[in-house]
Amino acid sequence: MHSNKIIELKDISKSFFVASKEPGLKGTLKHFFKRKYNEIKVVKNINIEIKKGEIVGFLGANGAGKTTILKILCGLLYPTNGFISIAGYRPYERKAEFLNKISLIMGQKQQLIWDLPPIDSFYLNAAIYGIEKSEAKNRIKFLSEMLEINKELYLPVRKLSLGQRMKAELLAALIHNPNILFLDEPTLGLDINAQANLRKFLQLYNKETGSTILLTSHYMKDITYLCRRVICIHEGVVTYDGNLEKLLTKLSPRKELSIICKSKKDIESLKNLGLDIKNVESNEITLLIKKEDIKKTLKNILNKYELEDLQISEPPVDEIIGKLLTNK
Amino acid sequence: MFNLTPYKIGTLLKTQYSNMMEYRVEIALWAISGVIPFFMLNIWTNNGLNDSLGISNIMLSRYFLSAFFVRQFSVVWVVFTFEEDALLGRISPYLIQPIHPFFRYFAQHIAEQITRFPFALIIALFFFIFNPESLWFPSIGIFILSLISTFFSFLIQFLIQSIIACFCFWTEKASSFEKLIFIPTLFLSGLLAPVESFPTFVKSWVYFTPFPYLIDFPARILSENNVNIFSGLCVQIIWIILFFIIFLKVWSQGSKKFTAMGL
Structure with a gap:
């Protein structure tokens, strides 16, 4: 019954200890000699199950805990409590077999080497994931056609527009053909056409590869276009997990x-x-x-x-x- | 253990070398800025200080030229790059790729050394034009041993800085810890003076630290000054193993604390 379940989170919590400082000189001196740390529970007892091939959108205000959940899912953060399994792996162990199956794309961060053309970063990523050069060449061709980028691959990253860079970032992140994609604000800062192209591409990628996509975005169009299922997060708690249409009917x-x-x-x-x-x-x-x-x-x-x-x-x-x- | 294959290593080096070639002027300036040993040579010879050591002017100038070369190929800055990457969140994508992130920095350093090589050679050429009496060609065996020793020196420094870089997981300004070891490295490594010239009291303990093996030992091999090569290489290997174990421990503890800042 659960054979196609690829992501499972049971009672996952994450806390951070953050130093707080009172304002003014007195506060500064106090902060210097005796630091006060507050425990901030960013994610509280989350339970989520996601099936293979699903596209799931995370909704929530700033600071709700969406990105923290994505970071836990891809293995960047250790959960404070709970059980987590992604394709049978514990993400925080960061085993090579697990890392070969996933990819994280962040709208506001880049992994491409700034002063080199994207093509160099692609071949580097391909080597890191153990993909032979001829195979890498085929994948670059396939993905660049899907993403509609060609001559930009040979220009230094610093010379590319934000939209072109984002496409190149996507290509770099997808070169190893990941089964699970974590997308954090992938359309951030892109113009309307670039956003639409990216959405189309992600939908096509999901269809062609059967990959599972988890997405956070503040652009509702990203969510409505791509996701049938949404998970709403408020103050680290799942407040809704289900069909987007039903949620809209319920709310309005x-x-x-x-x-x-x-x-x-x-x-x-x-x-x-x-x-x-x-x-x-x-x-x-x-x-x-x-x-x-x-x-x-x-x-x-x-x-x-x-x-x-x-x-x-x-x-x-x-x-x-x-x-x-x-x-x- | 680190998922390394010759193909991965080769591509990493090639890519980082291409990247470093973009900064060739900067690297040339870095190479020029590493001429401290030549200033020190001037101070030593002009004041006749070498007589007290029983080292001839020629041997001393060869020592400082060798120190210059060793320094050129053992410069490490990983703590600063890692700190910046960690603070700006650039480390996040590296952490979830099937290769240890420090190999990227390692390849960066090696690529920089390869880029730096011709510039260092030109500086050496000028050195011999002004000091023709110091010209020497070490035997192949000595040259290879000095290369190995210089690489070991680089490894020791890379591991020390990598351990310090891991402190980024606990504190935002890990590079401050690097300042603590900068002074002993400068004074005890043999960059300013051969360790042989140090007071007896300093010599009695300094060889129990890694510092003399960073510049002095490889420079003495290359300049064909009197040194026990076998025992020196063994000590370097011991330091490498020790620092490597510490690095693995600190990395494993620290990466659990990563908060993905700036992500």
Whole structure:
């Protein structure tokens, strides 16, 4: 039953001891002679299971613990407590067999050698992962076609744009064909087109290789485009783990019905129907209707009023998730 | 143990060499900045201090030229690079690759030495133009032994600095600890004066430390000054093994403490 389970976390916690300093000279002197350390529990008793081939998005406000979880998963951090298994390995042991299966891509950090063209870093990474030169050449060709980069591979990294660099970073991180990808803000700082290309690439990579992808991002489009499953983290605790659609329905059980009426009189009449109003502007009104009531309400309105235009939409995902992050 | 293969080593060296070639001017300046032994030679010979040692001017100038060469090929800065990488979070991707991160730094140093070699040779050429009487060609055997000894010296210094670099896992400014060993390294290694010239009291204990084996011992081999090569090499190997064990221990403890700063 659990044969395709690739990631398992049981009661995983992580604490850091951080020195705190009071303000002012007195605080500085106190801090110099006697440092006060506070234990900060960043991750608290997390339980997660992820199947092979899944794309899972981690959602949470800044400091919620998403990146710490990713760091624990890829073996950068030792958990304080709990059991963790990734493809049958304990990540913190950093065994070569485990490291050959994973890759971590960080939007704000780079592993490419700054003064050399990316191609040199690719061959270096290939050698580190024990990939023969001819095989590495094939993989570079395959991935560069997928990522649509070619001549940039031969320019020094420092001369590349952020988007080109990010693509090259991805190629460097994927050269060993990892089964599990950890992506921390992969589209950070990229323009809209570059973001879209990257998302498309990740989806294609997942489809073609069957790899498991774990992703954190503050761009909701990354999450909605790639992830069917999301895990919401708040103050180190998992507050939701499940289908993204269900989460959106749970958080926002209503649809937006935008109506443009021919007369302002109708707008006034619509206001008095006892429905929730989101916005009124000239002869346009936006109503919030429960999803199960939408048919009935729509039928009533169409029968009663003469409309110029009508539109039904979901509230923006950013708005819903934003609410989730701020309302805990 | 470290997942090393000749292919990995070769590619690491090639890549780091390409990278170092990007900084050739900087490396030339570094090579020039390592001329302390020549200043010291000047001080020694102009003040006739070598007479008290019973070393001729020629042997002394060969010693300092050899010290210059040994220094050129045993310079280590891993603590500073590692500290910067750890503080900026650049170490994170290295930690999750199937090769020990210190091999990257090791390859960096070796590549820098290869890049530095022609510049050091030019400086030596100038030295012989101004001191033609000091010109000598060591035998192949002596040359190889001095190369081995210089490499051992580099290994000892690399391991000492790597141990200090691991303190980054506990404190942000591990390089401060390096300052503690800089002074003894400068004075006791033989860079400023042959260890033979030290007071008897210092000589009675200094050979129990690794310092004389960093510059003095390899320089004495290369300059064909009187030295017990076999016992010196054995002592170097003992220091390498000792520091390697300490490094592994400190690394294993420290990497558990890593907080992935700046990630």
